[in-house]
Amino acid sequence: MPGQATGTEEHDVDPGPRTFASVLRAQQSVVFSIAYHFLRDRSAAEEVAQDVFLKLHRRFDEFKSDAHISFWLRKVASHRSIDYVRKRKLQAAVGLDDAPVASVDGEPEDHFLNRRLQSLIGSLPEKPRMVMVLRYQEDLMPEEIASVMDMPVRTVKSHLQRSLAMLREKIDRSMGDVR
Numbered sequence: 001m002p003g004q005a006t007g008t009e010e011h012d013v014d015p016g017p018r019t020f021a022s023v024l025r026a027q028q029s030v031v032f033s034i035a036y037h038f039l040r041d042r043s044a045a046e047e048v049a050q051d052v053f054l055k056l057h058r059r060f061d062e063f064k065s066d067a068h069i070s071f072w073l074r075k076v077a078s079h080r081s082i083d084y085v086r087k088r089k090l091q092a093a094v095g096l097d098d099a100p101v102a103s104v105d106g107e108p109e110d111h112f113l114n115r116r117l118q119s120l121i122g123s124l125p126e127k128p129r130m131v132m133v134l135r136y137q138e139d140l141m142p143e144e145i146a147s148v149m150d151m152p153v154r155t156v157k158s159h160l161q162r163s164l165a166m167l168r169e170k171i172d173r174s175m176g177d178v179r
Helices: 020-039 042-062 066-088 112-121 128-139 142-149 153-178
Strands: none
Touching: 020 042, 020 066, 020 128, 042 066, 066 128, 066 142, 112 128, 112 153, 128 142, 128 153, 142 153
């Protein structure tokens, strides 16, 4: 009947062409999160994110799907974060102790332990550190990390195993010193 909704109208609505602004709004938190959790410096993460989106803007018409854009942004954010550390020689100056500690509602936190763990993760070499950030902060699977980082899955798994072993050893040593 005329004037009555059939229930199909909302499914027939074309979301319109993908725009840079819509992709920016949808993906900015992912790009910033990768950079921030790797660099632990808000201004550096903002600079990396801005650079990543500038590169996307220049190549925007080359992308055929949202999935391709999402993959590309993770990949470029990861590589640009590593490049930022290498270029600026910030590895020793990353302010991990100054970074805010994320909180979980309802559970008391041990801020000293969180800062210590952040510091230990920050002491890892760049690629293993980025693998740890992508796995445990961004919750990507090893196969996804391998694609993002351009490395074999076995290398990703090796980085994860060695990094966790190094972190356990460092924690055991530091806990042993306290006793």
